Amino acid sequence: MSDQFSLLILPGDGIGTEVMAEVRKVIGWFGDKRGLSFSIDEDLVGGCAYDAHGTPLTDATMAKAQAADAVLLGAVGGPAYDNLDFSVKPERGLLRLRKEMDLFANLRPAQCFDALADFSSLKREVVAGLDILIVRELTSGVYFGEPRGIHADDNNPDNEGGRVGVNTQRYTSGEIRRVARAAFELAKKRGNRVCSMEKANVMESGILWREEVQWVHDNEYPEVELTHMYADNGAMQLVRRPSQFDVIVTDNLFGDILSDAAAMLTGSLGMLPSASLGAPAANGRPKALYEPVHGSAPDIAGQGKANPIACILSFAMALRYSFDKGADADLLERAVEKVLADGARTADLMGPEGGTPVSTSEMGDRILQALDALA
Numbered sequence: 001m002s003d004q005f006s007l008l009i010l011p012g013d014g015i016g017t018e019v020m021a022e023v024r025k026v027i028g029w030f031g032d033k034r035g036l037s038f039s040i041d042e043d044l045v046g047g048c049a050y051d052a053h054g055t056p057l058t059d060a061t062m063a064k065a066q067a068a069d070a071v072l073l074g075a076v077g078g079p080a081y082d083n084l085d086f087s088v089k090p091e092r093g094l095l096r097l098r099k100e101m102d103l104f105a106n107l108r109p110a111q112c113f114d115a116l117a118d119f120s121s122l123k124r125e126v127v128a129g130l131d132i133l134i135v136r137e138l139t140s141g142v143y144f145g146e147p148r149g150i151h152a153d154d155n156n157p158d159n160e161g162g163r164v165g166v167n168t169q170r171y172t173s174g175e176i177r178r179v180a181r182a183a184f185e186l187a188k189k190r191g192n193r194v195c196s197m198e199k200a201n202v203m204e205s206g207i208l209w210r211e212e213v214q215w216v217h218d219n220e221y222p223e224v225e226l227t228h229m230y231a232d233n234g235a236m237q238l239v240r241r242p243s244q245f246d247v248i249v250t251d252n253l254f255g256d257i258l259s260d261a262a263a264m265l266t267g268s269l270g271m272l273p274s275a276s277l278g279a280p281a282a283n284g285r286p287k288a289l290y291e292p293v294h295g296s297a298p299d300i301a302g303q304g305k306a307n308p309i310a311c312i313l314s315f316a317m318a319l320r321y322s323f324d325k326g327a328d329a330d331l332l333e334r335a336v337e338k339v340l341a342d343g344a345r346t347a348d349l350m351g352p353e354g355g356t357p358v359s360t361s362e363m364g365d366r367i368l369q370a371l372d373a374l375a
């Protein structure tokens with residue numbers, strides 16, 4: 001009997017519901033045609049949860065997320081909620097999920113489909129076929145370190161303006177080791193190479209980072225290739241020759257910047273999936289939240305214009321990283337590649353070379369047809 005995977009689906013607001021409807025079709029296909037067995041629950045998050053319950057995430061939904069093998073989220077937010085109190089804004093639902101599930105490893109693939117290589121700001125030959133994964137530490141580092149704040153710079157008459165702003169880059173060895181383990185595990189499911197990025201040349205926290213990543217490698221993952229690079233050089237290399245990388249692991253601040261830069265290597269926001277992983281549960285599967293990088297896109301919501309591929313590729317990540325179904329994930333990515341190569345384009349992908357305009361649901365249907373053709 002095959003494993004049963006529990007999946008909590010949170011479509012959210014705006015185009016979140018539209019793109020998730022296409023993911024539901026894809027999930028159905030993998031159930032029917034590949035014998036994968038999912039127990040699916042669906043619930044509210046964000047503005048729609050606020051409308052129904054007065055909170056962007058109820059305790060009951062939070063509990064379901066903690067119990068699920070994976071959570072798949074669409075997007076949250078919209079102009080109707082812009083003036084709500086900070087404590088009940090739609091984004092608070094998302095932040096609560098990330099915090100309470102302790103999702104410390106954020107995964108952002110930068111994958112360039114051949115048919116879209118001309119969308120990149122870099123030359124086609126630099127990005128065509130690109131497939132890298134940036135693993136960013138998400139719950140510590142300079143965004144959280146204490147002390148922090150802005151205060152008077154007493155007894156410093158030379159400071160024009162008289163104030164000082166402080167943030168603290170702080171990492172424990174345990175925080176570094178756990179995200180390093182996540183990166184090595186991921187590399188084993190891909191190209192078996194990890195490049196760790198920090199600034200060990202000027203920061204003590206960078207020296208600790210480098211030593212701890214090396215320790216995890218030497219003691220637990222000697223079979224994975226590990227290199228180290230200063231993060232500023234890493235930024236240069238990402239735009240010079242991105243294909244040299246497989247998995248990049250880095251801290252919260254550098255990861256924030258490097259993953260946004262890498263995203264633009266591949267073109268449209270409607271194409272970018274992400275995952276956030278936590279510690280492995282008793283069944284060995286990590287706590288996991290999969291979501292497209294884009295938001296609820298109120299400017300196109302309800303018009304059938306949204307590109308569902310980012311959300312569909314987020315489900316492919318769930319297949320690969322939560323359910324250990326790498327071959328099925330590959331199949332889904334190849335189906336997306338085929339549909340794009342055949343010329344189907346939602347409005348966001350319509351470039352000067354043209355293509356066949358398709359709606360959100362037509363894009364989903366074409367991906368199902370491609371799955372049938374490739375399976």
Ligand code: NAD
Nearest residue numbers: 075076077078269270294295296297298299300306307348
């Ligand atoms: P956005 O990502 O929603 O949209 C930015 C632009 O990209 C828009 O022009 C939109 O039409 C386009 N776009 C985004 N996704 C697309 C897709 N799948 N297909 C085609 N076009 C797409 O960002 P925004 O406009 O800054 O924010 C809108 C709302 O979404 C806000 O309420 C914001 O707070 C929220 N938001 C949520 C998340 C999330 O849920 N993770 C992330 C970012 C923004």
